[in-house]
Amino acid sequence: MTGLKTMLNPKVTAVVGVSTTNPFSPGNVIFRKLAFENGLPTYPINPKGGTVEGVAVHKSISAAPDGIELAVISVPARFVPSVLTECGEKNIGSVIVVSGGFSEVGDTGASLQSEIVAIANKYKISMVGPNCIGVFVPEVLDTFFLPSERVARPRKGNVAIISQSGGWLIERLEEFASRDVGIAAAISIGNSAQTNVTDFIEHFGKDERADVILAYVEGFGSGEGRDFVEACKKIAPKKPVVVLKGGESEAGHRATQSHTSSLAGDNAVSKAAFNQYGVIHALDEDEVMAYAKVFSFKSKYMMGSRIGTLSVSGGHGVIASDEASHYGLTMPPFSEDQQAAMREVMTPAYRGIASFRNPCDLTGSASDMDYEQVLEKMLGFDTIDAALLLLLPYAPGISLQIGARVANVAKRYKKTVVSYVPDLDKYEVIIRGFELNGIPVGDTIEEAVQMLNGIRMRSKYLQHIGKI
């Protein structure tokens, strides 16, 4: 699949299916993106010729100049086979078919889909789609035919996302952008008629720009589930592979049928198989975000499941305990000696009302320094494997510096530290203080606990295979 490499970094592109009358047609949106946002040499194609945005339109792929490395096809389904054949004759190695109207709409579409797969295979074209929104590689190319003002794009980073649903992918882009998590690439595989999720898993397994691979899958063709988990198994020792599987309920499974007409329910792609193959199995969008984000930090490992928790609110400690328990993480009570050691470094005036059993509640009177010093003590205890901070910046003694201050304490220890900070604009300075210094921040208590769970699952797997 060398075509994939070219597809994600083409030198010259073409967009087949621009309109000379409707500037908002998908083809035109894609053309404008490639040509003007990405600054790639891009040929617009339409049998009628003319110009688009001042650029001369070529009447066909055959009539266009040589050297095109990627063609994006956005024409009605019935015209796709002939366009694809022209691409083959022109030695274009990678093609994205965004057009819908294939296997997702019934038998006629399915036979059309078989036809284009045969053409792509014949000419050794790497084809993504049909029925997809294509690919987005920050700072390289963006074929998502959605106006830029409607969908935020995340910054360049180290998470590769592969999705069987374009809508799901778009929302992750928005979410990654708003949470400031960078991506290496985002791929909408659509009906995955030829290249499928496994091909991209393998690609990003080797791509050094991707440290985390995230996939949303709904179903697999016969035997493809097995290939998928085997590919994951090869990559898991090197980088985390996070998978959300849609259609796991009976109703959801039925819904996948009309969506991608893929076969869900392949036994190879089950929870048990995921565990066995080292796949991090996310159960919903919240877990997807938590796991993708925490792994993007290349966090320290958690050699066991014991968490020490530091809060300024008793209720938050209680809720975190419930959440941790749900994920099989424990908060062992600190011994009398440990409690005394933490109490001793706390501001004398507030020592008496603070509680150090675990979760520790420093109370709303705590200051940055209390937080720092108690954490320093706590990270030194060999009865915990990680620390969870529940930071409520409402308390008057907490300053905007706290993120960076606490992160600097954490740097001196080999243990993972994760913080919860409510995700509000006014706390952005705090959140950045944490994150730029290596501590991932969850925007709900649940997310912070899920982040620890992700690290623990990953560490456990690496312990199991003897890597750590």
Add this chain to the structure above:
Amino acid sequence: MTGLKTMLNPKVTAVVGVSTTNPFSPGNVIFRKLAFENGLPTYPINPKGGTVEGVAVHKSISAAPDGIELAVISVPARFVPSVLTECGEKNIGSVIVVSGGFSEVGDTGASLQSEIVAIANKYKISMVGPNCIGVFVPEVLDTFFLPSERVARPRKGNVAIISQSGGWLIERLEEFASRDVGIAAAISIGNSAQTNVTDFIEHFGKDERADVILAYVEGFGSGEGRDFVEACKKIAPKKPVVVLKGGESEAGHRATQSHTSSLAGDNAVSKAAFNQYGVIHALDEDEVMAYAKVFSFKSKYMMGSRIGTLSVSGGHGVIASDEASHYGLTMPPFSEDQQAAMREVMTPAYRGIASFRNPCDLTGSASDMDYEQVLEKMLGFDTIDAALLLLLPYAPGISLQIGARVANVAKRYKKTVVSYVPDLDKYEVIIRGFELNGIPVGDTIEEAVQMLNGIRMRSKYLQHIGKI
């Protein structure tokens, strides 16, 4: 408990424990709020006298003028009994004790707490706290001793919130404010030494400004759990009571011990009991928000569990199906006739690629009008009890008008309609279009499904007791 009514709407107040040297002490923050934000006649009290913000400080409650209806006490724990006695002698009927250092810090504190309860009872004072942040009634009073710039306050509305954790309550205020859900009052009951969650449940049961009661509880004293559920049972036929119970896991339960030293694990307060008594049991913060928000809309009932779903992305339909299934809601496939009826009203150019089985996927090509007309058809089918819209405003054919347009269709039917719209600033116009026209919007697919689940649970209960 007539004292509670006065406490939530006092004519004259006093704050005991202002500092003449530290303008950021809790007493001073509270004084400034009551006197200047709420504009209530408020006497600052400190044995040293002097002035605070240009206002003369009285040396004691006894030395202050008569007519005080609410005293907020923020002095070290050991001084609380004598201050409280003065309040009693002065016929002050309601007192909020924000001071910590009582039962939450061990035996000495516990006996001090018994002492103040005895004093409050002797003088027939309604006392909230100790170890609380007090009460907030929009447009009336706000004793939360957190600088206004650190914590957003929601607008006036119809949800009453009662919480055993001040930190939890503060976060709900931020969340309600950011989601634009209004509140009738927010009460931090702290150690609930005298007045407890049940007293406030009863109060808001009668208070016409509250249409929804939301409580966060961690534990109960002996027999109090029974009182609590009995109070809920009386109110549930009239208005929804939503309860989140912290400390349900073993670890969480242990954490509640150091937090409020209350007895959790009262069998009366179990999931089964909640159902039996008509309580809406929220399992986490997400459900809390979903249920509180949807009930604040006084939504139409759901006479059964069958949902018709309308999306512009197949993946969203799949995920919604999985979520619905988790909550026992169904998405029955539409018949061939029903599908044909919906297809017929869809824009001809896109009919062929849309899918109408349920979930329906109108595809990214759908326009406002497609959404409207297909929904109109769908709401007319007697095989569904509610409609779920999964609205992705990324699609170029969707305009900012869509919220209002769709809401106007929904108004013509007796069925509940809930929509999912990603919660982004740029979609605020759409979200307001929905919500100002009576359709609650969830900001995740999960939340929209939870909203429907809340309505269904409530409707089922009301059907069970023969109210609808």
